[in-house]
Amino acid sequence: NAGVTQTPKFRILKIGQSMTLQCTQDMNHNYMYWYRQDPGMGLKLIYYSVGAGITDKGEVPNGYNVSRSTTEDFPLRLELAAPSQTSVYFCASIHPRGLTQYFGPGTRLTVL
Amino acid sequence: AQSVAQPEDQVNVAEGNPLTVKCTYSVSGNPYLFWYVQYPNRGLQFLLKYITGDNLVKGSYGFEAEFNKSQTSFHLKKPSALVSDSALYFCAVRDSRRDDKIIFGKGTRLHILP
Numbered sequence: 001n002a003g004v005t006q007t008p009k010f011r012i013l014k015i016g017q018s019m020t021l022q023c024t025q026d027m028n029h030n031y032m033y034w035y036r037q038d039p040g041m042g043l044k045l046i047y048y049s050v051g052a053g054i055t056d057k058g059e060v061p062n063g064y065n066v067s068r069s070t071t072e073d074f075p076l077r078l079e080l081a082a083p084s085q086t087s088v089y090f091c092a093s094i095h096p097r098g099l100t101q102y103f104g105p106g107t108r109l110t111v112l
Numbered sequence: 113a114q115s116v117a118q119p120e121d122q123v124n125v126a127e128g129n130p131l132t133v134k135c136t137y138s139v140s141g142n143p144y145l146f147w148y149v150q151y152p153n154r155g156l157q158f159l160l161k162y163i164t165g166d167n168l169v170k171g172s173y174g175f176e177a178e179f180n181k182s183q184t185s186f187h188l189k190k191p192s193a194l195v196s197d198s199a200l201y202f203c204a205v206r207d208s209r210r211d212d213k214i215i216f217g218k219g220t221r222l223h224i225l226p
Contacts, residue, residue: 031212040121042202042218043156050212058213090155094214099144099163099206101214103155 001026004104006091012110013081021076021107023091031094032074033101034058034066036087043090049074050096081111114139114207118217125193126225133188133201133220141209145186147177150200150219159201162186173197193224 007022025032030051035043035058045058049068063085065077074093078085088108092101115138125131137143144163148156160171167179177188188201203217 033214035216040218042118043216045213045215048213056212059215092156099161100146100158101148101156101204103148103157105155 003027004091004093004102006089006104006107008107009105010108012112013078014112015081015083017081018077018079019081019109021078021089021091021109023074023076023104024072025074025091025093025102026072027093027095027102028071029093029095029102030071031096032068033092033094034064034074034076035090035092036060036085037090037106038087046076046089078109083111085109086111114205114210114213114215116203116205116215116217118201118203118220120220121218122221122223124223124225127195128192131190131193131197131222131224133203133222135186135188135203135217136184137186137203137205138184139205139207139209141207143184143186144206144208145177145179146204146206146214147171147175147186147188148202148204148216150202152199156202159188195224195226198222198224 004025033048034046044060047066049055091104147159162179170176
């Protein structure tokens with residue numbers, strides 16, 4: 001198993017551009033999560049999903065959108081990038097009967 | 113709403129000494145509690161969890177944590193620190209009544225001094 005994979009690893013965007021951060025897991029986990037990590041702020045939950053077709057807002061959803069059309073994929077969309085979205089983004093997954101999150105390696109995004 | 117607090121931004125400990133990293137939480141139901149570690153430029157790795165049962169839980173790399181319901185705390189401990197323990201540590205909580213949302217604290221940077 002590859003676990004949780006994220007692409008790209010790094011990206012620089014200009015203000016107003018859009019992009020999609022990809023997250024895929026091959027563990028057949030129902031639950032998936034997106035977090036952003038800012039220095040001194042810890043991890044903030046952006047969106048999460050408990051299964052295909054079901055998504056819910058986390059602590060900081062503004063400026064982001066998600067979709068969950070398959071169990072494996074949980075892409076995060078930035079429509080109009082802003083400097084405040086400069087961060088490291090982590091995707092995680094969990095089996096509903098398990099309780100441990102498995103994290104991807106992260107995507108470092110810079111918005112200039 | 114559930115929340116997690118890690119009151120220390122940084123903890124410095126001499127190698128060989130015991131270490132404690134503090135965490136307090138707030139949930140409406142019973143808590144599921146977790147500790148994760150992050151090494152530089154890496155994702156988060158699971159250390160240990162408390163779900164139910166014994167208040168002292170043991171995890172990876174010799175770490176343990178003590179659940180204290182009356183103080184709503186879940187402090188991470190290790191009897192003898194190693195330089196290789198230096199990293200960023202996160203506490204997380206999941207509310208048993210609403211078991212899909214997992215919230216993290218802001219993290220505590222642990223420096224083990226040789």
